[in-house]
Amino acid sequence: MSHDKAMYIEWLLLMDPLESRENLKNKTLEELKVKFKLCRLQQLDEEMEETQ
Numbered sequence: 001m002s003h004d005k006a007m008y009i010e011w012l013l014l015m016d017p018l019e020s021r022e023n024l025k026n027k028t029l030e031e032l033k034v035k036f037k038l039c040r041l042q043q044l045d046e047e048m049e050e051t052q
Contacts, residue, residue, distance in 0.1 A: 001025070008032035015039040 009024045
């Protein structure tokens with residue numbers, strides 16, 4: 001497993017506690033990047049809602 005893939009898996013486990021490590025390991029690096037971006041966008045949306 002590449003360092004980049006391992007890094008994305010660790011970040012996604014922190015961002016989405018319901019996600020399993022095994023499920024993430026089966027994804028490609030590109031799939032992990034997309035999931036990371038979606039999780040980050042969701043966090044930003046939640047932060048914006050809190051400030052309003």
